[in-house]
Amino acid sequence: xxxxxxxxxxxxxxxxxxxxxxxxxxxxxxxxxxxxxxxxxxxxxxxxxxxxxxxxxxxxxxxxxxxxxxxxxxxxxxxxxxxxxxxxxxxxxxxxxxxxxxxxxxxxxxxxxxxxxxxxxxxxxxxxxxxxxxxxxxxxxxxxxxxxxxxxxxxxxxxxxxxxxxxxxxxxxxxxxxxxxxxxxxxxxxxxxxxxxxxxxxxxxxxxxxxxxxxxxxxxxxxxxxxxxxxxxxxxxxxxxxxxxxxxxxxxxxxxxxxxxxxxxxxxxxxxxxxxxxxxxxxxxxxxxxxxxxxxxxxxxxxxxxxxxxxxxxxxxxxxxxxxxxxxxxxxxxxxxxxxxxxxxxxxxxxxxxxxxxxxxxxxxxxxxxxxxxxxxxxxxxxxxxxxxxxxxxx
Ligand SMILES: Cc1cc2nc3c(=O)[nH]c(=O)nc-3n(C[C@H](O)[C@H](O)[C@H](O)COP(=O)(O)OP(=O)(O)OC[C@H]3O[C@@H](n4cnc5c(N)ncnc54)[C@H](O)[C@@H]3O)c2cc1C
Numbered sequence: 001x002x003x004x005x006x007x008x009x010x011x012x013x014x015x016x017x018x019x020x021x022x023x024x025x026x027x028x029x030x031x032x033x034x035x036x037x038x039x040x041x042x043x044x045x046x047x048x049x050x051x052x053x054x055x056x057x058x059x060x061x062x063x064x065x066x067x068x069x070x071x072x073x074x075x076x077x078x079x080x081x082x083x084x085x086x087x088x089x090x091x092x093x094x095x096x097x098x099x100x101x102x103x104x105x106x107x108x109x110x111x112x113x114x115x116x117x118x119x120x121x122x123x124x125x126x127x128x129x130x131x132x133x134x135x136x137x138x139x140x141x142x143x144x145x146x147x148x149x150x151x152x153x154x155x156x157x158x159x160x161x162x163x164x165x166x167x168x169x170x171x172x173x174x175x176x177x178x179x180x181x182x183x184x185x186x187x188x189x190x191x192x193x194x195x196x197x198x199x200x201x202x203x204x205x206x207x208x209x210x211x212x213x214x215x216x217x218x219x220x221x222x223x224x225x226x227x228x229x230x231x232x233x234x235x236x237x238x239x240x241x242x243x244x245x246x247x248x249x250x251x252x253x254x255x256x257x258x259x260x261x262x263x264x265x266x267x268x269x270x271x272x273x274x275x276x277x278x279x280x281x282x283x284x285x286x287x288x289x290x291x292x293x294x295x296x297x298x299x300x301x302x303x304x305x306x307x308x309x310x311x312x313x314x315x316x317x318x319x320x321x322x323x324x325x326x327x328x329x330x331x332x333x334x335x336x337x338x339x340x341x342x343x344x345x346x347x348x349x350x351x352x353x354x355x356x357x358x359x360x361x362x363x364x365x366x367x368x369x370x371x372x373x374x375x376x377x378x379x380x381x382x383x384x385x386x387x388x389x390x391x392x393x394x395x
């Protein structure tokens with residue numbers, strides 16, 4: 001590693017590592033990733049890894065579509081598997097959201113996403129344990145599913161290292177240093193000053209305290225999310241991921257045969273300290289989730305709670321990421337993924353590498369401008385043109 005790398009990336013989560021790999025693929029190989037703990041030990045470690053393209057924001061849908069194709073070909077592209085389980089993906093909506101679903105599918109078809117509407121009978125065949133009576137319409141992505149975010153992050157690290165990227169773990173960055181003209185010139189990491197041409201902050205919710213001393217106030221907060229693992233009574237492995245936009249929860253299988261159940265109701269977010277939060281689901285959350293699950297999956301053989309945990313989304317006011325240059329020259333932000341960061345991670349790396357190397361993107365459906373930091377000050381949040389009633393901004 002050179003004493004002054006071209007690019008320093010702060011944070012060895014899935015996004016920092018994807019960015020490192022993408023930069024190295026463009027020939028920017030003198031890249032140093034600094035991780036305060038171990039790789040992928042932040043939000044990435046808690047990810048449900050759901051892979052779907054069902055977004056209302058076209059750039060996000062296109063990024064997810066791009067990501068899906070990288071996951072499908074991970075062995076060839078990254079040199080190792082990323083745990084992608086191509087179970088398929090179903091999203092169901094109530095009558096109030098049918099028009100939005102149709103509009104979103106029309107947009108998805110323009111992008112080229114493999115998605116179709118699917119009948120109640122067909123969903124019933126895929127989820128025979130479900131009561132589907134309160135749904136009005138469904139969309140089905142046969143190529144969706146879920147991956148392993150930890151494994152995927154490690155695969156990005158492996159591919160980046162092969163191209164010459166250096167990664168240091170147990171190396172917390174305590175400050176970003178500015179030169180006399182006010183541009184970013186390096187970092188202080190584990191007491192050492194390291195100079196670099198560009199700095200990318202990819203430190204999840206911890207990006208905020210890194211940037212605040214520079215007068216750069218990132219609108220990112222940590223939002224605690226609780227996950228339940230349910231033993232259905234007999235293993236279920238083949239069912240598609242199910243986004244239930246009536247009950248506002250998502251359900252996917254685990255390779256163990258358990259069901260992973262996550263929350264899609266963000267009406268009352270629980271903001272938390274990402275370094276100090278309860279890693280167990282609360283009684284009230286368990287009770288509410290189990291009630292919804294009982295009504296949605298009444299035909300499970302003998303459902304019982306196996307375990308629970310919690311993680312933190314790094315949410316922005318519009319629930320979309322910040323992938324952006326900043327008013328400080330040579331300082332870039334790659335954070336605020338708001339619960340979407342796994343599926344779009346390959347495209348995030350590409351986009352960040354384009355931004356840092358000042359190249360135009362090649363996918364006309366992915367607009368770098370959508371993710372600029374200034375959108376918040378400009379009161380131009382990135383919003384879906386066809387949002388789902390009740391589902392907030394998460395779509
Ligand atoms: C419960 C949960 C479920 C999710 N489910 C899905 C899903 O189904 N599908 C999906 O697409 N996305 C999902 N996500 C979102 C996705 O997992 C995240 O958006 C993504 O993993 C974020 O990656 P990251 O690299 O930005 O952040 P992180 O993984 O948090 O990485 C940031 C890294 O920066 C390091 N760091 C912090 N401060 C410093 C410092 N000062 N110096 C050096 N290093 C530092 C941290 O240690 C950490 O490793 C989920 C997230 C959670 C929490």
